Amino acid sequence: MAGLDQPMSVRQISDLAINFEFQPHIALKYWLRTAETMLRESQIYEQEGNGQQAYLLLMRYASLVLEYFPKHPQAGAPEAKAGLKAATKAITEVVQRMESLKPAINARYISWQEELERRGNISAPTRNGSRRQGGFDPAVAGRRTTLAAADNSDLAVEMAHNEMRRRQTKRRATRQGGISEHEEQERRTAGLWDDWEAALSKIPDTRNDLEDDAQMQRDMYASRMRTSKPYSQTSDGSPRATIESIQSRPELPRGPCTDYRYPSIPKPQPVTIDNTNQSRKARSQSPSKPTVPQRPRKDRLEEQSFDEPPTRPEKSVPVTPAVSVPGTKESYTFKPSAYLENGKPLRTVFLPTTLREKFLQIAAPNTLKNLETCGMLCGTLVSNALFISHVVIPEQESTSDTCDTINESGFFDYCATEDLMVLGWIHTHPSQTCFMSSRDLHTHCGYQIMMAESIAIVCAPSRNPSWGVFRLTDPPGMPSILHCRKTGLFHPHEETNIYTDALRPGHVCEHDGLQFQLVDLRSK
Incomplete structure (x- = not known):
């Protein structure tokens, strides 16, 4: 059966x-x-x-x-x-x-x-004696x-x-x-x-x-x-x-099996x-x-569909x-493509293959001056999958090791006008290797709190590997950063696996046919 x-x-x-x-x-x-x-x-x-x-x-x-x-x-x-x-x-x-x-x-x-x-x-047992986990x-x-x-x-x-x-x-x-x-x-x-x-x-x-x-x-x-x-x-x-x-x-x-x-x-x-x-x-x-x-x-x-329930006479609910x-x-x-370390699902995030190349072209003047550049990865949700459709360069102040956004209200106004969700961020390391610094980890924690699927792309054009797509582990990464009170750009953390690669076989999938726009909000 x-x-x-x-x-x-x-x-x-x-x-x-x-x-x-x-x-x-x-x-x-x-x-x-x-x-x-x-x-x-x-x-x-x-x-x-x-x-x-x-x-x-x-x-x-x-x-x-x-x-x-x-x-x-x-x-x-x-x-x-x-x-x-x-x-x-x-x-x-x-x-x-x-x-x-x-x-x-x-x-x-x-x-x-x-x-x-x-x-x-x-x-409703399955072959292994428990309900299907997707339920x-x-x-x-x-x-x-x-x-x-x-x-x-x-x-x-x-x-x-x-x-x-x-x-x-x-x-x-x-x-x-x-x-x-x-x-x-x-x-x-x-x-x-x-x-x-x-x-x-x-x-x-x-x-x-x-x-x-x-x-x-x-x-x-x-x-x-x-x-x-x-x-x-x-x-x-x-x-x-x-x-x-x-x-x-x-x-x-409810049935006897209710563990999530x-x-x-x-x-x-x-x-x-x-x-x-x-x-x-x-x-x-x-x-x-x-x-x-x-x-x-x-x-x-299985010919019966449970996606649209029968309409009841007392109240009709349009679906x-x-x-x-x-x-x-x-x-x-689309079902989840990966899971956090605590078992919670992660929806697939589709990343345009040429996004990094286009971003590095915009960041090139800063990179030559040994200044970081950051951009916001924005997109939308379709059928339980997330699609990055915009890279928005907000107003920012940069040094060789930091990049801070300013006038955040202008960026969020743009997102509201275009009906976009923030799905992560991308930034350069002009002279450093491809890794998540302590400051990067604390910055990304704010994004991952807002959406578990949020990603951080690090570009290190002068090093090999030259780029990576990361997320915090949860646990131990998220709890560690949430409770960290240390200061400084490169302060250490006790945990060794505080972040991990998010590119497939993680929850991020590159696709060369995904269209996107690059929008620069910086003052000319």
Whole structure:
């Protein structure tokens, strides 16, 4: 009898969402950026019909804002108030989005359990006697259309290009419709961040500061009240569930195996067919058909799809189809390509092969002067894989051993306008070897806190090897750097394996067909 991947219940996703370590040693501005990244990712997952992962990110956002941010040592600082106020302001919509996702998640889980009962196999064992490990990763749990991104890199890049063009067309249509960039960004983030980055550089007026402090306390109190009561009232007077009620409601029974572990090698899963009108229209616009994995044979059980649960009469929940490729009927979700040392999954990061060469051309004048140059690796999320589409050179101050960005608000404004996520950074070592210095390790820790898949590319054009793609190990690298209080550019650390190569067989995959832009924001 064929195995069946388990979708996740709301309770399982919630438990996973709040199971993370909050580090108060990390500056609050990095945590605020982490929260912003979560919202961006949740919107993409929701648009692609992946409600499980969207729900996890929204729940974790709510946990950060309501439980951890108020306890951060910098929470009372005047420069942090604008960011905290903006984050708190978004809680109401976050709760509403979670409520809208919950029925589809539960219906999918119920459908799975009913099918197991029909087969008389309530524990759904696999060949080794345990459930498939993918059932405990919300991004891929219960989805039969998962593929290994690196093994299907041409398909993944084609999907990314199509999706990025679609988003670009949508942004262009929005501009032509008379909606400004500021208005579009405010709509996209639900007015979350306002202009709090600019507020960081302003010296607050004492009276206004006290008024803002009081208002923020009132907002925080109201948000906590909304999540501490079983129900709140909607505009029409009907009860609406909130985060606390989601966590406290009795959930569907779970099987005996609930440990959250990941395999060393992901198992292949069969492909399903998506006969949506959107896919048929996309097929007619493509002159060629890309090579896709051969569809395996299926029994009657596997013909049932759990990606889109049945609509219930009392509440219809629209589900956006997953990303599909012109010329094919299938739509795909890419599964993790590697895992952290603690077992948590890492999504594949696609890196353009020519990116390093183009960056070194821009950095050449500084390299000749023995000055470092740094750039930010930005991109987007498509079908649970990350694609670097931009190298942004921010304003910076450099020495032979350091490179510090300035005017960060200008860089983040550009990312917001282009709807980009920060996926890592790249910098040169003009006269040193290719390695991660102590300063580099502490810098990258801030990126990897925001996104576990973040990478650091080091270019040492005068040495061999001339470049490398790295990430911190976790553990021991991340905990070691988080708790390190040493100063100095080249201070030692006790651990020897504090960082590691991230290029395949890690989670980074180079692809010579991936398009990207190089944008220089430095003053001319």
